[in-house]
Amino acid sequence: EPEVTQTPSHQVTQMGQEVILRCVPISNHLYFYWYRQILGQKVEFLVSFYNNEISEKSEIFDDQFSVERPDGSNFTLKIRSTKLEDSAMYFCARQGGTEAFFGQGTRLTVV
Amino acid sequence: SQQGEEDPQALSIQEGENATMNCSYKTSINNLQWYRQNSGRGLVHLILIRSNEREKHSGRLRVTLDTSKKSSSLLITASRAADTASYFCATARTNAGKSTFGDGTTLTVKP
Numbered sequence: 001e002p003e004v005t006q007t008p009s010h011q012v013t014q015m016g017q018e019v020i021l022r023c024v025p026i027s028n029h030l031y032f033y034w035y036r037q038i039l040g041q042k043v044e045f046l047v048s049f050y051n052n053e054i055s056e057k058s059e060i061f062d063d064q065f066s067v068e069r070p071d072g073s074n075f076t077l078k079i080r081s082t083k084l085e086d087s088a089m090y091f092c093a094r095q096g097g098t099e100a101f102f103g104q105g106t107r108l109t110v111v
Numbered sequence: 112s113q114q115g116e117e118d119p120q121a122l123s124i125q126e127g128e129n130a131t132m133n134c135s136y137k138t139s140i141n142n143l144q145w146y147r148q149n150s151g152r153g154l155v156h157l158i159l160i161r162s163n164e165r166e167k168h169s170g171r172l173r174v175t176l177d178t179s180k181k182s183s184s185l186l187i188t189a190s191r192a193a194d195t196a197s198y199f200c201a202t203a204r205t206n207a208g209k210s211t212f213g214d215g216t217t218l219t220v221k222p
Contacts, residue, residue, distance in 0.1 A: 031207045043154070043199065043212040056209060091154060095207045100144065104153035 004103035006092050012109045016081050021106045023075040023092030031095035034067065034077045036060065037105075038088045046090075049075065082110045117200055117213040125221050130187040132216040134200030135180075141205050143176060145185050148197045148215070157185070157198075192222045 005024045013019050025032060034046040047057040049067055064086075066078045079086055089105045117134050124130055134143070145157040160167045160176045160183065167174045173186040187194055197217050201210035 033209060035210075035212075042214045043201070043210075045209045045211065048209050050207075089151075093210075099156060099159050100201075100203075100210055101156065102146075102154040107151070 003101035004092055004094055006090075006103035006106050008106060009104065010107045010109070012111060013082055015084060015110050019079050019082055019108060021077045021079075021090050021092075021108070023077075023103055024073060025075060025092070025094040025101075031055075032069070032075050033093040033095070033100070035091040035093060035102075036088045037091065038085075043091065046077070079108075082108075084110050086110050117198070117216045119216060120214065121217045121219070123219040123221065124190055126190060126192055128190055128220075130190050130194070130218055130220070132185045132198050132218070134183045134185070134213055136183075136200075136202045136211075136213075137181060138202075138204060140178075140202045141208065142203050143174075143183050144201045144203070144210065145172075145174060145183075146199045146201060146212075148199065150196075154199070187218075190218075190220045192220050194218060195220045 007022045030051055032049045035043050036046055037043045045058050047061045047067055048055045052069055064080050069075050087110045089107050091105045092103045093100045140162055142159055142161045144159045146154045147157055148154050158167055158169050158172055158174050160174050171188045176183045197215045199212050199215045201212045203210050
C-alpha cells in the first residue's frame with residue numbers, strides 16, 4: 001500500500017477554473033508538503049504544513065493557492081482561477097523521520 | 112548556481128556498466144536524499160544520507176557525501192535497462208524541513 005495517495009492522477013481544467021488536488025497520507029504524521037514540477041523542470045517546493053498550519057511557503061505559493069487538512073486525513077491543495085502556467089505535476093509528500101515519502105502526483109493540465 | 116545541482120545533465124551507458132551522478136549544493140544541510148523518477152511518474156525515494164555520514168549503500172546503490180565540498184555522488188553498479196530514469200538529489204536544512212531539489216540527471220541504460 002502506498003504511503004501517500006493522490007487523486008486524481010490527471011486533471012484537465014479550463015483556464016480560470018478552480019481545482020482541488022487531494023492527498024491522503026496514510027500514516028498519522030504531522031508534516032506535509034506540496035511540490036510542483038513543470039514538465040522537464042526541477043521539482044519546486046510550494047508549501048509545508050505542520051500541525052494543521054502553514055509552516056513555510058515559497059514565492060510560488062501566492063494568494064492563488066491554499067492548503068487545508070479539512071478532516072484530519074485528506075490534505076488538499078486548492079488553486080483558484082487557474083492559469084496556463086499552472087500546468088504541472090503536483091506532488092504531495094509527508095515526512096517520516098527525515099525521509100520524505102512522495103505520492104505519485106497529479107498531472108494538472110490547464111487549457 | 113542553485114542549491115542541488117546535478118551533473119552530468121544526461122548520461123548514456125551500456126547495460127552492465129556503472130553510472131555515477133554528482134550533486135553539489137551551497138548551504139549547510141541536515142540530510143541529502145536521492146530520488147528516481149521515471150518519465151511522467153512520481154518520485155521514488157532511493158536513499159537518504161545524513162550530514163554526519165560519509166557513505167551509504169543500498170543494493171546496487173552507493174551514495175557518498177562530502178560536506179566539506181558540499182557534494183554528493185550516486186553510484187549505480189551493474190546498471191540495467193530498467194535503471195533508465197531521471198535521478199534527483201534533494202537537500203534539507205533541518206530534520207523535517209522542505210526538500211530543495213536539483214535539476215536532475217537523465218540516465219539512459221542501453222540494453
